[in-house]
Amino acid sequence: MSIKKTSLNNLHIKYGAKLVEFAGYQMPIQYKDGIIQEHKYTRSHSGIFDVSHMGQLFISGGDDLTNDLEKIFPADLKKLKTNQSKYSFLMNNKGGIQDDLIITKTSDGFLIILNAACKYNDYEVIKSKLDNQYKLNLDESLSLIALQGPKAKNVLNKVIPGCDSLKFMNGNNYVYKNQKVYITRSGYTGEDGFEISIKHSDAETFVESLIENGSKLIGLGARDTLRMEAGLCLYGNDLDNDTSPIEANLKWAIPKSRIETEFVGSEVLKNHFQSGVKKLRVGIKPDSKVIARGNTKIYNDKNQEIGKVTSGTFGPSVEHPIAMGYVDNSYSTVNTKIFLEVRGKKIPANICNLPFYKKNYVKGEINV
Amino acid sequence: MSEVKYSKEHEWIKLDGEEATIGITKHATEMLGDIVFAELPEKGSNVDKDGTAGVVESTKAASDVYTPVSGEVIDTNQMIVDDPSKINEDPEESAWFFKLKIKDKSEMDSLMSKEEYEKFAKETSA
Numbered sequence: 001m002s003i004k005k006t007s008l009n010n011l012h013i014k015y016g017a018k019l020v021e022f023a024g025y026q027m028p029i030q031y032k033d034g035i036i037q038e039h040k041y042t043r044s045h046s047g048i049f050d051v052s053h054m055g056q057l058f059i060s061g062g063d064d065l066t067n068d069l070e071k072i073f074p075a076d077l078k079k080l081k082t083n084q085s086k087y088s089f090l091m092n093n094k095g096g097i098q099d100d101l102i103i104t105k106t107s108d109g110f111l112i113i114l115n116a117a118c119k120y121n122d123y124e125v126i127k128s129k130l131d132n133q134y135k136l137n138l139d140e141s142l143s144l145i146a147l148q149g150p151k152a153k154n155v156l157n158k159v160i161p162g163c164d165s166l167k168f169m170n171g172n173n174y175v176y177k178n179q180k181v182y183i184t185r186s187g188y189t190g191e192d193g194f195e196i197s198i199k200h201s202d203a204e205t206f207v208e209s210l211i212e213n214g215s216k217l218i219g220l221g222a223r224d225t226l227r228m229e230a231g232l233c234l235y236g237n238d239l240d241n242d243t244s245p246i247e248a249n250l251k252w253a254i255p256k257s258r259i260e261t262e263f264v265g266s267e268v269l270k271n272h273f274q275s276g277v278k279k280l281r282v283g284i285k286p287d288s289k290v291i292a293r294g295n296t297k298i299y300n301d302k303n304q305e306i307g308k309v310t311s312g313t314f315g316p317s318v319e320h321p322i323a324m325g326y327v328d329n330s331y332s333t334v335n336t337k338i339f340l341e342v343r344g345k346k347i348p349a350n351i352c353n354l355p356f357y358k359k360n361y362v363k364g365e366i367n368v
Numbered sequence: 369m370s371e372v373k374y375s376k377e378h379e380w381i382k383l384d385g386e387e388a389t390i391g392i393t394k395h396a397t398e399m400l401g402d403i404v405f406a407e408l409p410e411k412g413s414n415v416d417k418d419g420t421a422g423v424v425e426s427t428k429a430a431s432d433v434y435t436p437v438s439g440e441v442i443d444t445n446q447m448i449v450d451d452p453s454k455i456n457e458d459p460e461e462s463a464w465f466f467k468l469k470i471k472d473k474s475e476m477d478s479l480m481s482k483e484e485y486e487k488f489a490k491e492t493s494a
Contacts, residue, residue: 037402293429
């Protein structure tokens with residue numbers, strides 16, 4: 001299979017991107033400024049992220065769609081208002097996570113944003129569980145651009161007036177150059193921000209106009225450090241087929257009203273919800289400057305292995321190494337002393353609260 | 369007069385008499401990106417040619433630092449441990465990694481000159 005390029009590929013090259021293959025796409029890992037500067041610019045101003053490799057799945061048709069989707073996803077879709085979004089999961093029968101995703105109710109159905117590496121499989125799984133009466137469209141004619149940071153609303157409002165009235169986890173239709181765009185207020189950085197679904201042919205001029213208004217392109221490298229500081233999970237690292245949402249410490253994303261109902265994986269999820277879990281995702285802060293990356297083994301003070309790190313880096317805004325991982329639940333309390341095995345040495349660390357960086361998500365007006 | 373040579377692992381080495389100062393090249397820092405962590409060998413320890421003698425980490429990944437020659441570690445640069453970003457700023461001067469008392473000067477012979485290294489770096493990064 002040949003490597004795919006997004007509609008912004010020429011722009012990435014123009015702005016000096018270092019390109020890498022990610023989930024079958026040629027994507028920018030960083031631009032000229034480098035990961036730390038890009039990270040900090042997103043926190044202080046605003047950053048533009050090409051996330052066009054992610055899946056945009058539109059599902060429509062039939063009066064029972066909401067009911068039938070609730071048999072797949074553990075979200076309260078009946079209560080969802082048009083243009084409202086929820087974070088949810090596609091699970092397997094063992095309660096493991098096949099993908100984490102955002103479901104938005106649209107005027108004629110639902111839009112589900114899927115992870116790039118999972119999207120084709122998700123499409124097949126969802127299609128196989130739904131009646132033929134529904135129309136599923138994994139729309140590859142659309143780009144997806146994220147704009148994140150405290151100035152995101154000011155920048156976007158200059159290009160697409162009116163979008164600053166959107167509330168967090170809500171979306172709406174807007175017009176850009178006489179074409180319909182769909183914008184949600186959401187993101188993956190711990191900052192206020194937006195995701196804009198736009199036709200490929202308009203994506204480049206749209207991004208150039210964001211740049212003209214003071215924003216900068218940000219690569220996947222800084223996207224990763226930003227999401228880690230915000231305590232957000234990366235599918236494939238922090239979430240996988242053998243981990244339930246409860247184990248992943250994402251209980252908040254499962255509405256209580258759905259616990260007693262049936263959906264894919266509901267039996268295990270209900271059991272985990274009511275009886276507790278053996279392992280739990282936690283935040284980890286090393287005492288020293290040593291960085292513990294994914295797959296680093298975690299030990300207790302008796303030198304017994306109690307878990308492993310799933311993501312770890314240096315946090316440019318918190319100016320300290322940060323990590324998250326899974327530990328035996330009896331060690332998950334904040335301030336528990338643990339040890340990380342890095343290059344043969346046991347590095348002391350503490351279990352800590354997530355996020356590492358305090359969020360700036362805004363429900364109404366914003367204080368910058 | 370001092371002699372500067374380069375290794376295929378992107379270290380530079382400057383020899384003054386018996387004293388060898390070792391660091392990583394500007395080209396290496398450009399490949400690594402922002403360096404956020406550095407670990408150096410213990411003072412007084414002995415390191416062997418092509419063996420691991422430190423670690424640098426960028427936001428993305430960890431990389432070993434090798435010593436291009438054998439010898440005893442006589443000094444390490446605490447400045448780059450305290451502020452690893454100095455390695456990106458001034459890799460071939462103030463942000464040296466460690467100094468060795470060289471064991472066998474003939475180990476310098478197999479290393480590259482500046483011109484040879486620049487050619488090598490260009491070819492391997494293409």
